[in-house]
Every structure is written in structure tokens, then in C-alpha cells.
Amino acid sequence: MAGHATAVLTVDLDALASNYELIRVSVDGATVVSAVVKADGYGLGAIPTAIRLAKSGCQNFFVATLDEGISLRPAVPDASIYVLAGPEPDTTGDFRAANLTPVLNRHDQVQIWRDAAWVAGELLPAVLHLDTGMSRIGFEASEFEAMIEDPIWSQGIELSMVMSHLAVADDPDDAMNEQQRATFDQLREKLPALPASLANSAGIQLGRQFHYQMVRPGIALYGGNPLNQGPNKFSQVFTIQSKIIQIRQIDLPRTVGYGATHRVTGPSRIATVPVGYADGYLRSLSNRGTVSVDGHLVPVVGRVSMDLITIDVSALPESATQPGTSVHLLGNGVTLDDLAAAAGTISYELLTRFGPRMTREYLTRSAE
Ligand SMILES: *Cc1c(COP(=O)(O)O)cnc(C)c1O
Numbered sequence: 318m319a320g321h322a323t324a325v326l327t328v329d330l331d332a333l334a335s336n337y338e339l340i341r342v343s344v345d346g347a348t349v350v351s352a353v354v355k356a357d358g359y360g361l362g363a364i365p366t367a368i369r370l371a372k373s374g375c376q377n378f379f380v381a382t383l384d385e386g387i388s389l390r391p392a393v394p395d396a397s398i399y400v401l402a403g404p405e406p407d408t409t410g411d412f413r414a415a416n417l418t419p420v421l422n423r424h425d426q427v428q429i430w431r432d433a434a435w436v437a438g439e440l441l442p443a444v445l446h447l448d449t450g451m452s453r454i455g456f457e458a459s460e461f462e463a464m465i466e467d468p469i470w471s472q473g474i475e476l477s478m479v480m481s482h483l484a485v486a487d488d489p490d491d492a493m494n495e496q497q498r499a500t501f502d503q504l505r506e507k508l509p510a511l512p513a514s515l516a517n518s519a520g521i522q523l524g525r526q527f528h529y530q531m532v533r534p535g536i537a538l539y540g541g542n543p544l545n546q547g548p549n550k551f552s553q554v555f556t557i558q559s560k561i562i563q564i565r566q567i568d569l570p571r572t573v574g575y576g577a578t579h580r581v582t583g584p585s586r587i588a589t590v591p592v593g594y595a596d597g598y599l600r601s602l603s604n605r606g607t608v609s610v611d612g613h614l615v616p617v618v619g620r621v622s623m624d625l626i627t628i629d630v631s632a633l634p635e636s637a638t639q640p641g642t643s644v645h646l647l648g649n650g651v652t653l654d655d656l657a658a659a660a661g662t663i664s665y666e667l668l669t670r671f672g673p674r675m676t677r678e679y680l681t682r683s684a685e
Pocket residue numbers: 353355401481482516517518519533534535536537
């Protein structure tokens with residue numbers, strides 16, 4: 318295990334690339350497949366992720382914040398990097414210095430970017446974000462329609478794309494998907510000839526009418542199931558491995574962990590693994606998580622504490638469960654989606670919580 322880390326998160330960059338390829342072959346040749354690498358590549362590492370995807374031909378990346386864009390820029394010098402948060406009055410210089418393309422979500426952001434273009438004396442690229450049902454960020458129909466009445470609303474701005482975001486794409490049967498698409502098309506009529514983008518990972522599965530000129534997958538690249546049910550066709554991209562640090566042979570009835578929430582009644586072997594909620598192994602996995610010891614699934618018993626979990630290895634031979642025995646918190650039979658469900662959350666949250674105390678390692682068979 319690398320350095321002194323108590324757990325290692327290993328990212329298989331080839332599996333990541335194969336998930337990208339799976340999406341690429343599922344869309345029309347004219348549809349660009351971008352990659353969403355916000356929140357440090359959903360916790361897996363935006364830079365190695367983006368470098369590997371760029372090698373597979375990905376030339377368009379989305380991040381959430383300006384700082385994420387600035388730190389990603391050197392890794393993919395020739396790619397387009399879109400910043401979902403858009404510019405604020407004092408950030409336009411930083412956007413331009415790192416050659417980042419803002420997503421414009423509000424009228425004042427359009428004005429900020431227009432002013433920046435005027436000052437720069439050149440056309441500045443941007444993406445326009447229309448809200449078709451999220452009620453979060455982006456232009457509402459009325460705000461958009463009012464803005465474009467002004468003939469010089471986009472002067473100095475080189476609009477490269479118009480985008481929106483789907484609210485319920487993980488449920489293909491929900492009529493809201495079609496409603497959002499119709500609203501998007503209706504608003505797009507006011508911006509003829511602009512390339513468009515609507516679909517996240519789940520939206521891509523809704524069919525070609527949702528693909529437009531660019532799709533924006535995130536979770537599917539990282540191996541999460543974009544749909545809220547059914548089989549996951551994407552490959553698991555990472556494992557998290559730790560090891561047993563202590564074994565407790567318990568013969569008399571007693572309890573395990575904070576709150577004494579797990580009661581051992583018969584002879585048991587309880588193993589301790591040095592990962593806890595401070596590492597992103599959510600406390601809601603107390604008495605609910607599952608780990609894998611050499612491919613055998615065993616339960617987390619007792620509360621997850623800050624730095625430790627306890628697992629019941631009674632079902633496994635003593636010889637196979639000793640201090641130093643490797644334990645997979647993810648991988649080797651434990652999937653991201655199952656663990657997230659056990660934690661009462663979604664893959665996205667679990668994934669983005671894995672903390673800096675875990676070392677990240679990157680595997681690839683492709684030549685450097
Ligand atoms: C996060 C995000 C995505 C990616 O969503 P996934 O569900 O992870 O594929 C796409 N578009 C926008 C605007 C996002 O914020």
C-alpha cells in the first residue's frame with residue numbers, strides 16, 4: 318500500500334476510457350461527447366481523468382467552478398473547458414487568462430461577459446444556459462425572451478452553444494423528459510443555428526432525440542448507473558482497498574462500537590479496518606455496509622466511526638482473516654450503486670465524499 322495511507326482508491330483509467338467509448342458509440346457521429354469532471358472528477362481526480370479522456374479524443378470538459386477550470390487547464394491545454402458557474406464581475410480576467418468558456422446563467426452574467434469582450438476588443442466565447450425545468454440556474458423562458466429583445470444583447474459574445482439540464486432523466490418513463498425537450502426546442506428557435514446540449518449520463522439513455530450536438534456525461538464515465546433501476550452497462554472504474562488492523566475473538570455476549578448498536582450473542586470474530594466517515598465512508602453505512610474480503614461479502618457491524626469500521630468475519634476461516642488481510646470497501650463484489658443504496662444516498666454523493674486521506678492511484682495499460 319502506497320506511503321502510509323490506510324486506504325487506497327485505485328482508478329482504472331482504461332475502464333474510464335472504455336465507459337467513454339461506450340457512450341461515444343451510442344451517439345451519432347456528429348454528436349460530441351464531452352466529459353463532466355467537476356468536483357475533482359467526482360472525487361476520482363479531475364486531472365488524470367481528463368488527461369486519459371483527452372487521449373481517447375475528448376476535447377470538451379465541464380467543471381463547476383472557476384477554480385476547478387484554472388487547475389484543470391494545464392492538464393488539457395488544447396481542450397475547451399466550460400465553467401458551469403459562469404463569470405462574476407471580478408473574475409473575467411481569470412476566465413480569459415486560463416482560456417475558460419463560461420456558461421452564462423443570468424442576464425447580469427451576459428452583461429459581464431459582454432463588457433469583458435468590449436474591454437478586450439475581441440469576441441469572447443460562451444455557452445448560454447436555459448432553464449427548462451430545474452428551477453435552479455439558467456435563464457427562465459421569460460427572462461430569456463426579454464433579454465433577446467435587445468438587438469445587441471450578445472454583442473461581443475461568441476455563443477458556441479445553448480444548453481439545458483434534465484431533472485428526471487434517470488426515470489425514462491417520466492413525461493417531464495419530453496416536456497423539457499419540447500421547451501428547449503421552443504426556446505432554441507430564437508437562436509437558430511446554435512449547437513445545443515441537453516443530456517447528462519441518464520439523458521443519453523433516453524435516445525438520440527436528446528443528444529443534439531453535445532452530450533455531457535459525468536457519473537456514467539465513473540461507473541455509476543445513470544438510471545435509477547435496471548442493470549448498469551458501465552464498468553466499475555475504481556476500487557477502494559484497505560486492510561484488517563486488528564481481530565477481536567468474542568465468546569461472551571458483548572457489544573461493538575459507539576452506541577453499542579451491534580450485539581454479539583454467539584462466538585464471533587470482529588475485524589477492524591482503518592477507514593471511517595472522515596474518509597467518506599458514510600456513517601449511514603453503520604450496520605448496513607458490506608465489504609469484500611477476498612471476494613466474500615461480509616457485513617459492517619456497529620457504527621462507522623471517524624477513522625474505523627468493524628466487520629463481522631465469523632463466516633470466513635481464521636487463516637483468511639488476519640491482521641494485514643486486504644479488504645475491499647469497493648470493488649471485488651461491492652459496487653458503487655449498491656453501497657450508495659445501503660447508505661441511503663446516490664452514487665454521486667458517495668463518490669464525491671471519498672476524502673483526501675485515501676491515496677489515489679491510477680492504473681493504465683495504454684502507453685504513455
Ligand atoms: C453534473 C452535470 C452533468 C453530468 O451529470 P451526470 O448525471 O453525472 O451525467 C451534466 N450537466 C450539468 C449541467 C451538470 O451539472
